[in-house]
Amino acid sequence: MEFRKDAPLIALIAGEASGDILGAGLMKSLQSRYPRARFIGVGGSEMAAAGLDSLFPMEKLSVMGITEVLSHLPELLRLRKQLIRFLLDHQPDVVIGIDSPDFTLPIARRLHDRGLKTVHYVSPSVWAWRQGRIKGIKKSIDLMLCLLPFEARFYEEHQVPVAFVGHPLADRVPLNTDTSAARGALGLGNDDTLVAVLPGSRGGEVAQLMPVFLEAMVALNAKRPALRFVIPAANTARREQIETLLQQAPDLPVTVVDGESRTVMSAADVILMASGTATLEGLLVAKPMVVGYRVGKVTYAIASRLVKSEFVSLPNLLCREAMVPELIQNDLTCDAIVSEVTRWLDNPDQAQALVSRFQAVHEQLRGGASEKAAEAVSQLLER
Structure with missing residues (x-):
C-alpha cells in the first residue's frame, strides 16, 4: 500500500490515562507535519480533543491487576478482535500502540503479520525482567519509541529499531526545584x-x-x-x-x-x-x-x-x-x-x-x- 503523504491515516491505541496524554501530544506533533492527517483507533478525552475518532471508550481497557483483568478477559479479547478487524478494514499507514503492552503488542503482531507498519510507544520493562519477550516484540513492530536512554541501548543490542525520545514528564517539571x-x-x-x-x-x-x-x-x-x-x-x-x-x-x-x-x-x-x-x-x-x-x-x-x-x-x-x-x-x-x-x-x-x-x-x-x-x-x- 502506498503512503498517503497528503492525508495519512494514523491509528493509535491507548489503554489508560497516561497513554492518552502521550497520544494527544504525539498527535499534535504529527498534525504539524501532516495537517490533513486523520486519526482512528482507541483513546481517551485528551486524544479525542486532538482529533481521534475512537472506536470505543478507552475506559473499557483501563483494568488494573491480575484479578481485575481475569474478570474482564472475555470482554478484552472481544474488543481486541473488533479492533484488529476494524484496522485491517481501514488499512492505516501506521498503527501506534501506546503503553498497555499486554493489550497493544498482540494487536501489533497480528497487524504486522498482515503487512501494516507498527510502532510501540513506551517500552515494557523487558530490559529488567522476562527478557525472552524481546523475540516476540521484534516480530511485532517496526519501531520502538523509548522514554529512557538505557531502554534504547537494550533494544539496539537486540537489533530492534528504536528511537529514544525522552520523557514528557521531564519537560513539565522545572529544572530547578523551588x-x-x-x-x-x-x-x-x-x-x-x-x-x-x-x-x-x-x-x-x-x-x-x-x-x-x-x-x-x-x-x-x-x-x-x-x-x-x-x-x-x-x-x-x-x-x-x-x-x-x-x-x-x-x-x-x-x-x-x-x-x-x-x-x-x-x-x-x-x-x-x-x-x-x-x-x-x-x-x-x-x-x-x-x-x-x-x-x-x-x-x-x-x-x-x-x-x-x-x-x-x-x-x-x-x-x-x-x-x-x-x-x-x-x-x-x-x-x-x-x-x-x-x-x-x-x-x-x-x-x-x-x-x-x-x-x-x-x-x-x-x-x-x-x-x-x-x-x-x-x-x-x-x-
Missing part, C-alpha cells in the same frame, strides 16, 4: 526539616510498606523530635488506609495531603518512598531518597528468578550506579530506613552532589518527547 514555594503551597514552615513519605498508590503496596515506614518514622521522631513528616495520599481509599495505620502513633508530627505528590516531594529534605515510577519524579525534583519495596514471599521468589536488572529504582538505572539506597524485601527494616534517612540528613554535601547529578539526567530526558516521537514516526512512514 522548595520554599512548594512548602508555601502546602502550608508548611520553611525552617522545618521535612521527610516526605510515599508508600505507593495501590492498596497492596501501602499494606506491605506503610507499617515498616511508620515504625521508622516513630524511631526517627524519637531521635530528632524537630523532624516533620508529610504523606501524599494517592486517593480517598489510600488516605483512609494511611490514616487508620497512623492511629498507632497519635503524637507523630505528620501531615497527610490529598494527591500533590510532586509538590510534597519538592518540599522535602529527604524522600522515603516505594519503588516505582514516582522515583522518576523524585529524581526530576532532585531530592535525596531512600527507596523501599516488599512483596509477598511467593511473588518475590518468582520475580527474583526473572529479574535481570542490577537496580530496581529509576534514579539508579538512569545514573547507571547506586545513587540512592534500595531496601528490597528482607533488607527493608526499620533500622535500615532510619540509618539511610539519617545519613542524608547528616551529610548535606552528599545530598548536594546528588542534586547536580540528577539535574544532568533531567536535562538528558528533556527536549520535546512528542516532537521526537513524531519525527521517528514520520521517518518510518516515508521510508
Whole structure:
C-alpha cells in the first residue's frame, strides 16, 4: 500500500490515562507535519480533543491487576478482535500502540503479520525482567519509541529499531526545584526539616510498606523530635488506609495531603518512598531518597528468578550506579530506613552532589518527547 503523504491515516491505541496524554501530544506533533492527517483507533478525552475518532471508550481497557483483568478477559479479547478487524478494514499507514503492552503488542503482531507498519510507544520493562519477550516484540513492530536512554541501548543490542525520545514528564517539571514555594503551597514552615513519605498508590503496596515506614518514622521522631513528616495520599481509599495505620502513633508530627505528590516531594529534605515510577519524579525534583519495596514471599521468589536488572529504582538505572539506597524485601527494616534517612540528613554535601547529578539526567530526558516521537514516526512512514 502506498503512503498517503497528503492525508495519512494514523491509528493509535491507548489503554489508560497516561497513554492518552502521550497520544494527544504525539498527535499534535504529527498534525504539524501532516495537517490533513486523520486519526482512528482507541483513546481517551485528551486524544479525542486532538482529533481521534475512537472506536470505543478507552475506559473499557483501563483494568488494573491480575484479578481485575481475569474478570474482564472475555470482554478484552472481544474488543481486541473488533479492533484488529476494524484496522485491517481501514488499512492505516501506521498503527501506534501506546503503553498497555499486554493489550497493544498482540494487536501489533497480528497487524504486522498482515503487512501494516507498527510502532510501540513506551517500552515494557523487558530490559529488567522476562527478557525472552524481546523475540516476540521484534516480530511485532517496526519501531520502538523509548522514554529512557538505557531502554534504547537494550533494544539496539537486540537489533530492534528504536528511537529514544525522552520523557514528557521531564519537560513539565522545572529544572530547578523551588522548595520554599512548594512548602508555601502546602502550608508548611520553611525552617522545618521535612521527610516526605510515599508508600505507593495501590492498596497492596501501602499494606506491605506503610507499617515498616511508620515504625521508622516513630524511631526517627524519637531521635530528632524537630523532624516533620508529610504523606501524599494517592486517593480517598489510600488516605483512609494511611490514616487508620497512623492511629498507632497519635503524637507523630505528620501531615497527610490529598494527591500533590510532586509538590510534597519538592518540599522535602529527604524522600522515603516505594519503588516505582514516582522515583522518576523524585529524581526530576532532585531530592535525596531512600527507596523501599516488599512483596509477598511467593511473588518475590518468582520475580527474583526473572529479574535481570542490577537496580530496581529509576534514579539508579538512569545514573547507571547506586545513587540512592534500595531496601528490597528482607533488607527493608526499620533500622535500615532510619540509618539511610539519617545519613542524608547528616551529610548535606552528599545530598548536594546528588542534586547536580540528577539535574544532568533531567536535562538528558528533556527536549520535546512528542516532537521526537513524531519525527521517528514520520521517518518510518516515508521510508
